Amino acid sequence: MKKDVVIIALLVLIMLFKLLDIVADVQLDIPLWHIMQESVLVLLTIIGTVYLSYDLRRRSRQVKALAHRVVQADKQIDNMSSQMRSARQEYSHAVANQFGLWEFTKSEAQVAFLLLKGLSFKEIAEVRQTKEKTVRQQASSIYAKSEVDGRHTFCAWFMEDFIQEHNDEFAAIIASNEAA
Numbered sequence: 001m002k003k004d005v006v007i008i009a010l011l012v013l014i015m016l017f018k019l020l021d022i023v024a025d026v027q028l029d030i031p032l033w034h035i036m037q038e039s040v041l042v043l044l045t046i047i048g049t050v051y052l053s054y055d056l057r058r059r060s061r062q063v064k065a066l067a068h069r070v071v072q073a074d075k076q077i078d079n080m081s082s083q084m085r086s087a088r089q090e091y092s093h094a095v096a097n098q099f100g101l102w103e104f105t106k107s108e109a110q111v112a113f114l115l116l117k118g119l120s121f122k123e124i125a126e127v128r129q130t131k132e133k134t135v136r137q138q139a140s141s142i143y144a145k146s147e148v149d150g151r152h153t154f155c156a157w158f159m160e161d162f163i164q165e166h167n168d169e170f171a172a173i174i175a176s177n178e179a180a
Contacts, residue, residue, distance in 0.1 A: 004056045008049055015045040095158060102145045111138045116155055 022038050095116065099109045107128075114124045121139065125132040139151070148154045 004052060004059075008052050008056065011045055011049040011052070015042055015049065018042045018045065098158075102142075104142065104145060108138050108142050108145070111135055112142050112154075115139065115142070115151055116158060 018038060019042055022035055022042065025035050025038065095113070096109070099112055104112060110128065111124055114127060119127065121132050121135045124135045128135070143150060143154060146154060146157065148157055
């Protein structure tokens, strides 16, 4: 934007010097066609200066409006982030409560959380500094206590409540596919 201001200032200076040149040319009885040519150049310079000034003000307003929207978006993101942190904490408590209802041991609960996070048995073993075979045995115990048949069903059990509102929509899609 400073570049635009410099360009406008230069155009104004050129316009002023050209006007002084026209005045001098009139006093020196320079041919009329030359004075008209220089007058057209001054007029074009005025038009360019006005256009650039208008465009600079318009872009300046746009930048200010955009900056305001960015500040508002940052505030919304901060608010959403705090809401997400709160929701994550509530969800973690709900999951931990369910683990309690299933009577998971402390180790099983740790493995179950890591399973829900998507870690492989090998990764869980590394994190917990245990053998992969131990993690597999704990996972089998977790699946048995929660009455599911594997990792995917275990994870899906916790996602079911989040997609509940779409179950009718999915049922309609399945029904239409079966009818076809």
